[in-house]
Amino acid sequence: MSLNPTNQLSLMIVAGEASGDAHAAALVRAMRAAAAPGMPIDFFGSTGAQMRAAGVDSIVKADELAILGLWEIGQALPKFWRAFGLLKRAVIARKPDAVILVDWPDFNLRLARWLHRRGVRVIYYISPQLWAWRSYRVHSLERDVVVTKNWCVSCRRCLSRLRGYQKKTGRFSLP
Numbered sequence: 001m002s003l004n005p006t007n008q009l010s011l012m013i014v015a016g017e018a019s020g021d022a023h024a025a026a027l028v029r030a031m032r033a034a035a036a037p038g039m040p041i042d043f044f045g046s047t048g049a050q051m052r053a054a055g056v057d058s059i060v061k062a063d064e065l066a067i068l069g070l071w072e073i074g075q076a077l078p079k080f081w082r083a084f085g086l087l088k089r090a091v092i093a094r095k096p097d098a099v100i101l102v103d104w105p106d107f108n109l110r111l112a113r114w115l116h117r118r119g120v121r122v123i124y125y126i127s128p129q130l131w132a133w134r135s136y137r138v139h140s141l142e143r144d145v146v147v148t149k150n151w152c153v154s155c156r157r158c159l160s161r162l163r164g165y166q167k168k169t170g171r172f173s174l175p
Helices: 018-034 049-053 069-094 105-117 137-144 153-169
Strands: 009-015 041-047 057-061 098-102 122-126
Touching: 009 018, 009 069, 009 105, 018 041, 018 049, 018 098, 018 122, 041 049, 041 069, 049 057, 057 069, 069 105, 098 105, 105 122, 105 137
Parallel strands: 009 041, 009 098, 041 057, 098 122
Antiparallel strands: none
């Protein structure tokens, strides 16, 4: 992975739910603790309170996107489109070395597709439960997400489970 011109690692991280925010904040703290001395890591993205407390620059405040019920979905849709646009503009302006997606599949899989089409490295830290529901999403993950063993233990577990599921059922074709 090459560093951006500022000689620091730049990572966009996107979480949209409270549980994803907690996992992402823990990942940010762990990555900063493991970073080489003098190697700053610039994190920015869609954040909840815990990620902001961990020092992630907030492009979108995910806690403002929380919804319950069908009626709220219709009312919140413009907020989601605005958040999607803000994140896309941040990628274009800040040119991250990679984007880490945390759960939130309905939003993040669309974002992964947009990022992949522009050549941005995408890592899914907490991937959606493909084998439980909406199994067709496996094709989106195969196409749009780079899974790197050094980055994402969760994705390795997900892929190994999917391979086991594929062996049992004959569904999915994974490398």
